[in-house]
Every structure is written in C-alpha cells, then in structure tokens.
Amino acid sequence: MTMGQASEIPPLDGAADISRSKESQQGEVLADSKNWAGFALVFFGVLATAIAFIALWMDQLSLGLIAVAVAAVGIAGGTVLIALERRR
Template structure:
C-alpha cells in the first residue's frame, strides 16, 4: 500500500496559488451536462429572430406561434443551465465538507 503524500501548509498564511478552488473560464460551456440547456437557448434565440422576420413579412399568426416557442425554449434552457449550476455547486460544497471531515478524523501517518 502506498503512503499518502501530505502537504505542509504555508507558515506565512499566504494563499495557495498553485491550485484554484473555483472553476476556470469556459468550464460551464465545457461541461456536457449544460449542452441541452444551451441548445434550447440557441433554438429560442433562433425562433425569436425568425419570429421578427416573419412579423415583418405580414404573417402575424406564424410570428405569434414562433414567439411562444422562443419564450418556452429560452425559459426551459435557462432553467436547465441554472439547475446544473446549482447541482455543481452542491457537489463542490459536499466534496469540500467531506474533505474537511476526512482531514479532521484521520490523522496523517508519520
């Protein structure tokens, strides 16, 4: 069995800049769990643009139908993205709390 490597915390209280605790730029887009929400946001935006073009063409019933589709798609997509963000924050908090409990209950081997 391999011994775990324990890090010595900095004595001067300086921040640890080697590892960031937060998520990096673009991590929301890179997470494939958000793709359904972003797809719905794109469909909603496209439907809104087509509705505007359709209303300029004089087809008010078609434009109204597309506006309803755009609103439903945008609201559903935003809800999916925000729900995934909330779940990710819960996972990070849980991981952080479990790590703290583990460090408090299991002393390092010397």
C-alpha cells in the same frame, strides 16, 4: 526560477490543492456536457426569436406568434436547465 534551484513538484498524497479556486473558470461551463441541453434550448430559442422578427416583419402574424411562444419556452427552459445543473 533561477539556475540551480529544483523545480517544485506538486504533492501526490491527495492533499488539498489551495492554488485552484472552486469557482468555474472561463469556458469550463460550456465544456461540461451536462449543460449542453440547456445551451441547445437557449440556441433554438434565440433562433425562434429571429424567425419571429422576420415573420412579423413580413406580416405573417400566426407564424410570428407561434415563433414567439417557441422562443419564450426555449429561452426560459434552457436558462432554468442551466441554472439547475449549476446548482447541482
């Protein structure tokens, strides 16, 4: 922009905005609250994975196997929820 030129004002008539893409931008998926349930499930799945590793390292087989099952359900369920919300 040079001196003496008026700044461009965007149209207010509801015309299509061709300068913006329809793809999600950085941080947009995380900021959308409809994805939070999926992210929470994935978070708890990762937390259960860490608990499973620690339990199995300490020879607590039953706790480790339960944590592995919870981790698998959490990570798979959260991923499916996020994928379904993105398709909608």
